[in-house]
Amino acid sequence: MRQLTFLLLLISSIAFAQKPNYKGRNISKITLTGKVVETNTQQPLEYATIVLTHLKTKKVTGGVTDTKGSFSFQVPKGMYAIKVEFIGFKSKNLPNKQLTANTNLGTITLSEDAETLEEVEVVAEKSTVEIRLDKKIYNVGKDMTVKGGNASDVLDNVPSVNVDAEGAVSLRGNENVRILIDGKPSALVGLTGTDALRNLPADAIEKVEVITSPSARYDAEGTAGILNIILRKGKITGFNGSVNLTLGNPDQFGIAPSLNYRTKKINLFSNLGYSYRKGPGNSFSKFSYLGGDNVIDSIQTEDRTFDRTNKNFNASIGLEYFLTKNSSITGSFFYRNSKGDDIATNIINQLMFNNPQDITRIENEEEKGIDKQYSLNYTNNFDGKGQKLTIDLQYGESDETELSPITSNGVLTEDNSQVTKSTDKLFQIDYVLPIGEKSQFEIGHKTTLQDLSSDFKVNILDPTNNFDPSNAINFKQNIYAFYTQYGSKIDKFSYLLGLRTEITDIDLDLLTTNKTSDKNFTEWFPTVNLGYELNDNENLTLGYSRRLRRPRHWFLNPFETRSSTTNFFRGNPDLTPTFTSSFDLGYNTRVKKLNLGASIYYQISTDLIRPVSLTEVRNGNNVFVRQPLNLNDEQRYGIEFTTNYNVSKKVRLSASFNYFKFKTDAFDYTYTFTDINGNSVTKTLPLPEVNESSWFARFNSRITLPAKIQWQTRIMYRGPQASAQTDRDGIFVTNLAFSKDLFKDKASLVLNVSDLFNSRKRESVTYFGGRENPRTISDGTFQWRERQISLSFVYRFNQKKKRERPRREFDGGGEEFGG
Structure with a gap:
């Protein structure tokens, strides 16, 4: 009724x-x-x-x-x-x-x-998108294509967001995006964010906030913007929950119970999960060496297969105690124990005309990691009319150990290890004061302290090789932030004006070389967000923000990866922050069953951080080093469309399209290395101006078949893209899912096929030495994970499925100022 x-x-x-x-x-x-x-x-x-x-x-x-x-x-x-x-x-x-x-x-x-309480559903099917003054909110709801998946799968299905073959997350084509959990940095992201996101179950996520024009309340980190992952929390009185079981091929097993108990005075909530997963992958690289007349004089190929096995247990438990009707205190604890056994087999074929040879190089990496995080929150809503005080304390520890012996043609040649430890502390206080019925003042402070150490030891057993890439660092980063903002609504016009300052203190000690790199700076970050309601179904938004990208510790750490003898990644301790000014104009309208959104955006960045490919000579052989550099300035602009169309109760369609263009200034990079004779060699790498464009598109359909079987299809295409040294081909991906509710809607069975055509591969060509006169050309293909088929069974107790009312069926009139 x-x-x-x-x-x-x-x-x-x-x-x-x-x-x-x-x-x-x-x-x-x-x-x-x-x-x-x-x-x-x-x-x-x-x-x-x-x-x-x-x-x-x-x-x-x-x-x-x-x-x-x-x-x-x-x-x-x-x-x-x-x-x-x-x-x-x-x-x-x-x-x-x-x-x-x-x-x-x-x-x-x-x-x-x-x-009627038991009819309330925790996992509700809300509208796909909610529009706020400074962000868009995408509800995971009944997205079947991520069932049995992880946080990376969820993000890859969010409009404006892409996750590439290696797990790197980008927003509107820009990989410098800040990822938060429940509005704060979290141990859930871990030391290496992309790997950690693969260990966070999709079923623990309620929604994702896409913040392309963040207000002053948010950290200034992330030039592309912020992705805020909101985890599920129980809101129903009594004991209730759900259990998710997943089986898959390649080998996959997972169990993820979510339990909640709530009374008038307490709310006890938890998310548990255990997963076992095999992740086969592959890559192929062909290096063509050019002589003085630009004729190929030798070729080397590297054919790699990745056999990954990952076991992961994570648990989060929290207790909220209601001190009064308007105030509460919440304590929570998160724990993750992960273990990975990864075997990378690299068959190297050196087709040198005078001395061809084959090498089988196997890296057997055993990785163990433990993450812990303790959080305490105090919230006071005072009179319940908008005045609010929140205080957050957070302490996290991460400990990761990697052992990776390497054999060549069956003989042990290297015995490597890396131990990384990090402690993170956070203190945050926010105060909101309503002024009248439609205005709001806000002020706050945040301190984040990180103390990290990494000891990377390389033991090369070849006595003729005198090169030692071992490296140890201590990295400390302390950030002290203060902000204030004021928002109001005048008739149909809304505005939110803010100013944030961040004091940054970075200390990097290179223990192996006894060098230090200290960076201390204070910067100001103004934000402007404007909104205008054209009518009940149409609105315009305009946002401006200044943001930065601080180099993370793995970009500063000059250790070298060891999976290949000729192709490495190495950090750069001389990196400086990138600063970006962003402008975003958005339009959203609803016409009967159709919702359409459009955005035009422009960004200008200084001291842009981008990886480049360098050539060095070691032991008489060329090696290729990929290293991040500051590449002067970049301008980026684009247009984005999103649409949702409910054809009928049984057919729902949605799509998004994003086109962007970028221009990077020319840059000549000079670097020095030591050759086999101990001589210092200096080279200059010319990086030409880049004026290129790219695009990506998504289409999603959900159809109800006979017998109430839900059929969902997701199609994604990411267009080709070029940089100063590399041309990358487009990527086409299709996901399918079928769902059937059982036992009077208390359970659901979901069949999910991720990457139906096994086409999620990165194919690229890199020109070492510059496009105009390359000395080496590399053709490469990389596939992080092959096609995955999974079957998930979800059982809910003390819950029934019932749709929650859509967010914007009526224009509530008041925008939410801030996050």
């Missing part, structure tokens, strides 16, 4: 919007505002519905509450019967309400309905 009421309310609201005149006369409107909260905890109720029935015309209109439980919408003057509803709660009636002027109904409290 409530679903029917909500549908009628939607239709009537559209009818009101389309009929400015009633019986030929203009109907003046008033603004109705208020707030809906839960009776005991005073927590705001998002998506609560306010239904107004005109007592004379019997017309139905209304709206829904926002994330703060507030509502604001316009209705014609008149006498109304008002009903406030929320799934699982008792409705509240306000009969015979005369509305002749702007009216504030105050705070309306709703109590839980024990008879």
